[in-house]
Amino acid sequence: MQNKRNLIADRIVIKVGTSTLIHQNSKVRLSVIDKLAHVLSTLKKDGKDVVLVSSGAIGAGMGVLHLGKRPVKISQQQAVSSIGQAELIQIYNEALHKYNMCAAQMLITKDVIDYPESHTNVMNSFQELLAMDNTIPIVNENDAVTVSEMDHLTKFGDNDQLSAIVTNLIDADLLIMLSDIDGFYNANPLKNPNARLISQIDHITPNIITAAGGHGTKFGTGGMTTKLKAAERILKHHQQMVLANGKDPEIIFNILSGDPIGTLFTTIK
Template sequence: MREAKRVVVKVGSSSITHTSGGINHEALTELVGVLAERRHAGKEVLLVSSGAISAGMGQLGMPTRPTELPQAQAAAAVGQGQLMSAYSLLFQGLGLTMGQVLLTTEDVTRRATYLNGRSTLQTLLEFGAVPVINENDTVATQEIRFGDNDRLAALVAHLVDADALILLSDVDALYDGPPSREGTSRIPFVADVAAMDDVEIGGTGSGVGTGGMRTKVDAARIATAAGIPTMLTSMPNARHALLGEQVGTAFAPTGRRRSARRLWLAHATHPAGRLVLDDGAVEAVRTKGRSLLHAGVIEAQGRFLAGDAVDLADRHGHVFARGLVNYDVSDVHRAMGRTTRDLSDAIGPAFERSLVHRDHLVLLP
């Protein structure tokens, strides 16, 4: 963490806003000060910040975080401007420029838009600015939402080739049980997130956020699988975490960086349907790295269109891959189980393409 040239820092709503809504300016000032120190030391920092909905709650007279999407989007529309204005003034006071970047999953699952997003972030960093990133809550539909900024932060860390990811929460570390329960202990180091089945992890967040410890562990799994070391700690420990001190919980990288396209496909898409494959097709896709052809499909579920993400499952229902399908579901029903030559002769050359090409397919754990 201390030597990392480029770090993505994520902060949750509960760390920078009040429970009743509104910005916690004291906490925000502290956070910006820590990030500015890092930037003035010659290191690059990107901030993924929650808090827009909570910031707008008070202005709209909402006593608690709205659960309905239209109300949440209205609060975000009011709060996003307030939050970015506060960030801008604080960074400006410390001699830095911040740039707002709002994303939805559609922005990072379409090749043209995620390449453009990466270019924008890179250019901001080249100009010495601090990108402040949030999900575009005001326009994202339920189907295209990240759902939490922890996962967004992990994806952004991969997108910009970050050297490290820090997740700031209202809890100072991951514990081997509920932190309030007597006898629980801090877990200082996790060598492999996949080996944490015996750890009791809570799943709910604060009253003003959407995450919780589960989403942070999931974000750590995404980042470390892509070769990015991750630190989980509380906001008061942000400076210590950036200095590489022994705080919070450190997650070691377990994999190597994969193509951004495949990472988006695995973690930033919501499948619109499912294709059930016969045994031969499962082996061809999973073991031999081949594209999926119509002949290997025994069932098509959902209402997907060409270009949508679909899950690939074996005949027992186990989902083992996800890919972008080249045909509408109606066409799949006409063509499944038939060979490419048969389809070309009977229907036409439009069916000579693979159903899911291997370049647009990723295996899932």
């Protein structure tokens, strides 16, 4: 049996992917958000600083509009995302209210790292929100005014990248990335029955990059490659990241207790 992990986790960023939040029929997984609200609230009440980076806006918008497939046209994606964003934040808020917490929506664009004034403004907002006892910042890219996340046309990237950038920005100790896979494997576990879960990675090698690839569900844009890019950013800043299956968000409690779940990316000995 593997030893317990030694995780530093006073300030935590949790990223949840579209496949975790949205059913194949485009309906929001309400039970997942309820559990996520419970976890976030418990961590906050335990004195942790917690930020959630949530995907799922386009998927939720598709559900509201009863769309069978993701729009191709950029402006349509932006419109669907705007509708879905309103739906998602309402659901998050209702779930958090059960635990006497509230959501603080932060929709940001790549200028938070490109321009000093924007960087200062978003940092001030984060610090004020994190200082509040009953507030959970929920972050997504502002898709209505940027196309960088949806079709990767500019350097900001997808929400995997966004979660790593937020982790860097607020100097968090740990990024927990919840996905629809148990961690990083040395081969595609859906195609190779001999694929092995790698418990810990301390640098991204060419072999690891080769083992990754492909996109996610019809609702999202992320694949394992984007998660590795996020992990590279985390390792460069000497922070830690755990990639794990998010079907039950209460797995976060197990991760923080040191259970060797998923894949830990760390340079910390």
